[in-house]
Amino acid sequence: MSLIVQKFGGSSVADAESIKRIASRIVETRAAGHEVVVVVSAMGDMTDELLDLAEQVVPSVPSGRELDMLLTAGERISMALLALAIKNLGVEARSYTGSQAGMMTDAQHGSARIVDVTPGRVREALDIGAVAIVAGFQGFNRLTGDITTLGRGGSDTTAVALAAALDAEVCEIYTDVDGVFTADPRVVPKARKIDRITSEEMLELAAAGAKVLYIRAVEYARRHGVTLHVRSSFNHNEGTLVVNPKEGEIVEEPIITGVAADLSEDKITVVGVPDVPGKAAQIFTIVAQTNANIDMIVQNVSTTLNGLADISFTLPKSDAPGALAALNSQKEAIGFESLQHDDKIGKLAVVGAGMRTNAGVSARLFTALYEAGINIEMISTSEIRISVVTRAETINEALRVVHTAFGLDADTDAVVHGGTGR
């Protein structure tokens, strides 16, 4: 008898009908002879509604133990309803809060990290033949005795952490798409579902803007050797397996596994920086103090005789105002001429583990973009990824031509479901 962890997001438990539908699905898995642990998010927009309520009481409500106490009510509702629905189908079910399920975290309210998982009560429920349902997104700090939340993507992380602690065969992440695609099917109609991807590639895709899985959950799965299966809750098709090949294991690695686009970043260029040692360090120390999350960095060689260089970097849109203010306040100390703020950039990334052993990937990428008349503004690479920055308005076209150039196009268009894409 193998143990399967199944995670259902908010859209899968949005209303009574959805809850009954996934209850049937869970009971099917149980009837097939598996032990089943289910992780659920809050219903539909519940978390946003609770946040709205908090904002009505206290404008710009700070994170902290009280906000976490509030938000964790959401999963409590969905998990109890799901347990009732499963019991109504004749299968015993028990729901557990994060604290009851042993999700121990640090005390960082709003973005707590899991420090230990002690799912004794979940194991007991399985031992009596029950389906165990665990609230996603939430944990418990043993020192303070307080309830915590894990932040964005927290329910995925809960599922992966439980799968690791219970040595599950697989952690199934249910969503409203059929799996991980070679590109976003809403932009690239000929995108193909990926049958199998390494967690390393999945990490790069997620970091590059693929929304189907959260980076933290993939990291956790990679570190603990958990196999993920991203699949649709609307059909029984096989989805995408996210695997962790063992050291030395030979896996067939396509050169390019997928492409992803990201419109969530801005570009800041520090113009006319004296081209002397230490200036870049000075600039990024100042920016780091604003807690900005810097992504790509390019320093232009000083091409003029005045000994000045330009330094450009990208960062999340929400971090840009703080970084600009900090740099401006130190303008004289750094000695730059001006700042440029570009909020119309798009980032495209091609990811593939086979890139390691295949030359010519960047050449093929740059050629495809050139032939489509798309200008490249910045380039950054890792061992298994190449990212380029282009104009935001050309990003969808870029995604399509690159997808075609690397032979990823399917014969037919992908079926795109409605929904939020998570």
Add this chain to the structure above:
Amino acid sequence: MSLIVQKFGGSSVADAESIKRIASRIVETRAAGHEVVVVVSAMGDMTDELLDLAEQVVPSVPSGRELDMLLTAGERISMALLALAIKNLGVEARSYTGSQAGMMTDAQHGSARIVDVTPGRVREALDIGAVAIVAGFQGFNRLTGDITTLGRGGSDTTAVALAAALDAEVCEIYTDVDGVFTADPRVVPKARKIDRITSEEMLELAAAGAKVLYIRAVEYARRHGVTLHVRSSFNHNEGTLVVNPKEGEIVEEPIITGVAADLSEDKITVVGVPDVPGKAAQIFTIVAQTNANIDMIVQNVSTTLNGLADISFTLPKSDAPGALAALNSQKEAIGFESLQHDDKIGKLAVVGAGMRTNAGVSARLFTALYEAGINIEMISTSEIRISVVTRAETINEALRVVHTAFGLDADTDAVVHGGTGR
């Protein structure tokens, strides 16, 4: 520095504005130099909405650990919002679930009884100067590790139990009326607010249909010597003190403290019961097996020569069908002739500790009803209460004439607020 427990019901935390209003009130109490423990119910109709949701998933959802898990989400939301509102006013506040506050109960989901209260974390919060907010209505069973709920009036009971465990000076029950009245002001406009009432009298009034306090909470207060203060959350008037006079303490006891009416019961008459020993026992054993909550019982003397008697009893409307079915199924064994089911009765009770030492109370009651042309169908008495059953349609008139007859009328009409009356 004295400790005050303040309990706010669902209508006091119905929306963001109400929550901010009571937050100010709590902060005032804190600023006056008191330690403050607050007990809150779920917001407005939240509990009913959660029940509706459960019914959509599972028709006629049974009580149990999952339903309790669901319902306890309600207080979690209100208490966290209230804590945020108080902190926003510059006063430290911490919210605690029933389990965090040490409300230990038995395992009877849906109507758990408190077995122990260990409010160590509440005490710690007070010691650092914070307002402690505790979720009403909920507890925790230590043996099963499961969350429980206390049933109707549970938040009042939570407040009283915390007041007892923390040795509070007073337990303030906030409501949308000014206190306990000599009769329901919506029916008897000249009803007066009672300044002071013994818990014994309050118990009788609550049992007789006064809705302002729940019987279990008053019982708990009486047993543990907790003083209650029932008052309005809409003004700062003194409300009604519910006190526990010490043995031998001389208190001025009015003959009649208040009158109450109750339309929630039906009457069942077992007609033509053989007038032999053991028949009443047989009948009430059968009824008790349906878990019906029998209130008044009257056995008519057999006035005919056939040796048959009639036995009438009252019980909650919802218990009547089960009791009738059970009796009918044993018709031959008991040997009665027929059953009469009367769902149009009203019960009126006059309550007063001074009754013990004053003759003539029943005479004055019966005379008042007679003069108003109201027929009495059943009578039952305790040491400090007389109850009569009349036709349901005469009950309001009965309440007014009795209120007047015992000199309870105020000079002016009471101000009746809107709201549900709790």
